Amino acid sequence: MKTVVIGGGAAAFFAAINTKEHFPNSEVVLFEKTSKLLSKVLVSGGGRCNVTNSETSISSFSKCYPRGEKQLKKLFGTFNNHHTIKWFESRGVELVAEQDGRMFPKSNRSQTIYDLFLSETERLGIKIQLKSGINSIKQEGEKINLEVNGQNLLFDKVIVCTGGSPKLEGFNWIKTLGHKIENPVPSLFTFNIPNENITKLMGLSVPNAIVSIQGTKLKNKGSLLITHWGMSGPAVLKLSSFGSRMLSDQKYDFNINISWCGESNFEGVKEYFQDVIRANTKKKLFNIRPFNFPKRLWSYLLQRSEILEEKPWGELGKKQLNKLVQTICNDTYWVKGKTTFKEEFVTCGGISLEGINMKTMESKHIKNLYFAGEILDIDGVTGGFNFQAAWTTAFIASKLN
Ligand SMILES: Cc1cc2nc3c(=O)[nH]c(=O)nc-3n(C[C@H](O)[C@H](O)[C@H](O)COP(=O)(O)OP(=O)(O)OC[C@H]3O[C@@H](n4cnc5c(N)ncnc54)[C@H](O)[C@@H]3O)c2cc1C
Known part of the structure; x- marks a missing residue:
């Protein structure tokens, strides 16, 4: 099985690592448009990366999402902040809670998260291709055809984690697949x-x-x-x-x-x-x-x-x-x-959840195509909730159900 993850941000890395762990025999490739990986992770939380929040009840946690509350509440049953804490801890990164509930790596440095993701992709043999922006996605029978750097490549499964866009035009390439886009506007x-x-x-x-x-x-x-x-x-x-x-x-x-x-x-x-x-x-x-x-x-x-x-x-x-x-x-x-707000800002809007199977993150329009992270019409308040939405949706997409 050949799986591609599009994007080189938080959701993409989480999706790629977990896909490879769920399907050790599959080939996993990550395509990032720019020459940099995890740019937002590095600057997040004022350089400290507010990975998640320590809020204990799923119900209160979900209420921190003006968009996506209902859908995330269900998804948190599978992967919530406690899973996130264990996920990082089991890979040697302890997360520490502050009084207001925000959780940061013990090192207080985003670089720790960056280093972990990079070493995990290396350990698992995930291929990373920089300067490889995807220009179009097409269904070809059971497979998915991607146009990248002038080439057309076929994959069995595709997880799109290309983040939010401040402009509606940023979603044009997804719109052509039949997905409705909620107009993006700034939040936070x-x-x-x-x-x-x-x-x-x-x-x-x-x-x-x-x-x-x-x-x-x-x-x-x-x-x-x-x-x-x-x-x-x-x-x-x-x-x-x-x-x-x-x-x-x-x-x-x-x-x-x-x-x-x-x-x-x-x-x-x-x-x-x-x-x-x-x-x-x-x-x-x-x-x-x-x-x-x-x-x-x-x-x-x-x-x-x-x-x-x-x-x-x-x-x-x-x-x-x-x-x-x-x-x-x-x-x-x-x-x-x-x-x-320099410490954290996100876009409200993106791919409408109507067109996504919210149990699997698979597109309702194109088989074997999944979405995770800020590209979705999901966003949270400040405090680690936006990364948690990325971890949760990416983890569920990585099951490729
Ligand atoms: C300054 C700042 C600080 C933040 N701090 C926090 C925080 O502390 N805690 C928190 O919870 N949230 C924080 N956030 C929000 C959080 O960073 C985002 O919600 C999260 O990064 C979204 O992850 P993502 O992977 O979905 O998207 P992104 O991180 O935006 O990654 C998307 C990636 O896809 C690439 N890409 C785009 N189009 C293509 C294409 N066509 N082909 C290939 N690649 C493509 C982009 O270049 C990018 O690398 C912060 C945001 C900002 C801006």
Whole structure:
């Protein structure tokens, strides 16, 4: 049996290695368009490669995929993050979890993953051909005909792992096979907030903010990071992922509401403040920081509510208190534009899952043709979920069922 894996990224290597392990007598070849292998793996997670996430329940894990949740939930029954951890560990690469669940190689270097994949392909005798972009795929009886470097080659099985494309035209060669393509748009980006003083707080992180997109049900609670151009951090990145298509349609021009204290119930927050006032009548506002707000944030919120920091708590009038509570639990910002999140970005969209047998990853249009990785209309939030989708789909495709 001759199998070809198209691509030289995470999904392709995982597919090639596992195919050879499942079918030791088969010939496995990997074709990569460029002269480089595993480029994204090397830069991933800021050079540390966030391989997967330690989240324990399959149900919660699957919820981290705005596209592909339902299908992945089933696939995780066969190959999930625990399998990933064992897969790497059994090959000498220990993965270590950080407090937020992200898992990295113990070395903290992406190079470790790169080296492992390269040594595994060598050990298994997988052939790698660089500068070999596939231009077309055709079915020829039971076999598949690939056009590469001006030649036409026949294979028994083909696994396509060519990654996402920011443009629809990038999928033209697949479209001709009868597969529907979901329009690609960016996911995982940060919000630009022009003309606002908030960016003066750059570098400040608020652990439990609630960020919501006005006029939608999209809402997320988590850590919010102020940057010199706007807002980032897990709370924002998750929203960018779940709202990616809608925000693209809105041309990245929308309003967000923020609860800085992680509670959006106005009356509840007001009661909390009334207790603070009773306990600190004579003390100055800047000396008592509610919700353990960082000093710079508290000072900013008072300024934004047009209240003097020097004022004693007991002299806070009813109108001022309402304004302060409003700022703290329902602050509004205009977002205009987005910025690429350098540590991880992915494309939402790609090959529609409708045309794929989601038990085997085989094309419903062409027999013996399989898909894995970011080329599919599957993407996750930040935290190791995108690589996990690549490992899972590649492992299942490598069974060639
Ligand atoms: C900067 C950055 C950091 C990231 N960090 C993380 C992280 O820490 N954790 C995480 O989970 N996710 C991360 N991601 C996302 C993750 O890298 C991707 O989801 C993952 O790499 C997808 O793997 P893939 O193999 O499907 O595609 P890719 O990695 O894009 O690989 C596709 C390969 O196919 C080749 N190719 C394309 N067309 C052809 C063709 N016609 N013929 C032959 N070869 C072709 C390409 O040249 C490429 O080498 C990051 C992404 C970026 C951009």
